[in-house]
Amino acid sequence: MGNVYDRVKQCADAIRQKTGFAPRTALILGSGLGGFGEKITREAVVEYRDIPGFPVSTVVGHQGRFLFGYVGEEPVVVMQGRVHYYEGYSMEDVVLPTRVMGLLGAQRLILTNAAGGIGPDLAPGDLMLLTDHVASFVPSPLLGPHVEELGPRFPDMTQVYSPRLRERALAAAQRLGFPLKQGVYLQTTGPQYETPAEIRMFAALGANAVGMSTACEAIAARHMGLEVCGISCVTNLAAGLSGEPLTHEEVQQTADRAAQRFQGLVWELLSTIEV
Numbered sequence: 001m002g003n004v005y006d007r008v009k010q011c012a013d014a015i016r017q018k019t020g021f022a023p024r025t026a027l028i029l030g031s032g033l034g035g036f037g038e039k040i041t042r043e044a045v046v047e048y049r050d051i052p053g054f055p056v057s058t059v060v061g062h063q064g065r066f067l068f069g070y071v072g073e074e075p076v077v078v079m080q081g082r083v084h085y086y087e088g089y090s091m092e093d094v095v096l097p098t099r100v101m102g103l104l105g106a107q108r109l110i111l112t113n114a115a116g117g118i119g120p121d122l123a124p125g126d127l128m129l130l131t132d133h134v135a136s137f138v139p140s141p142l143l144g145p146h147v148e149e150l151g152p153r154f155p156d157m158t159q160v161y162s163p164r165l166r167e168r169a170l171a172a173a174q175r176l177g178f179p180l181k182q183g184v185y186l187q188t189t190g191p192q193y194e195t196p197a198e199i200r201m202f203a204a205l206g207a208n209a210v211g212m213s214t215a216c217e218a219i220a221a222r223h224m225g226l227e228v229c230g231i232s233c234v235t236n237l238a239a240g241l242s243g244e245p246l247t248h249e250e251v252q253q254t255a256d257r258a259a260q261r262f263q264g265l266v267w268e269l270l271s272t273i274e275v
Helices: 002-016 034-039 091-103 163-176 196-204 215-223 248-271
Strands: 025-029 041-047 065-071 074-080 108-117 127-134 181-187 209-211 227-237
Touching: 002 091, 025 034, 025 091, 025 248, 034 074, 034 248, 065 248, 074 091, 074 248, 091 108, 091 215, 108 127, 108 215, 108 248, 127 163, 127 215, 127 248, 163 227, 163 248, 181 215, 181 227, 209 227, 215 227, 227 248
Parallel strands: 025 074, 025 108, 108 227, 127 181, 181 209
Antiparallel strands: 041 065, 065 074, 108 209, 127 227
């Protein structure tokens, strides 16, 4: 299935025709972090729609472009808007941007998302550093014939989320003066929110937060050998824990309220990521 790699390469080549910028760190912006891209020292902008064969997000609040530039001294590529499996895209489409950023030269990937809190110590507005994930409820992005150019057939997932980057993130939060929770993230397909029974099951499996992205992208990145860090913004208590119905508006509002702190943490992490 060489066409998987060919497609990734074609997208990367199309971007290289628009900019020769070489990123060292890739960042995928989740809900509430869209404004982060406006703060970087920008060198180039590439719209998804200008990349042949590239998927475009249909979700409100997700823009559709790559930003290339610097956070401090760190050269970055910022994905301002991601695509999700629930939009009807294949898992190959969902992880295509991650693979493209890896092919452009990124050595590590910072993943951010909005998530529902399952753990009793998590409240709306909290930030949670991912220590591990459960991805058993979504198709693996590695299904299908082996694509040798992207990585090994059976990649190890013992440490998906880099201990080194977790230490950097915890130190960044400490410098900024707020607690950074840690926990296990579970990805579902969506787009429906989970039932209370499902949340009880996820809690029994050891999950602390639940969302509709991230784990598949982390798998694709680790497959390619990228170092990965994941951070969730807890935007609501998961189904059955608050007694209130869940809405996308609530998710967006909480993400917006937490945006300044979330953006500050990511900026501080990226500014000191090589220290």
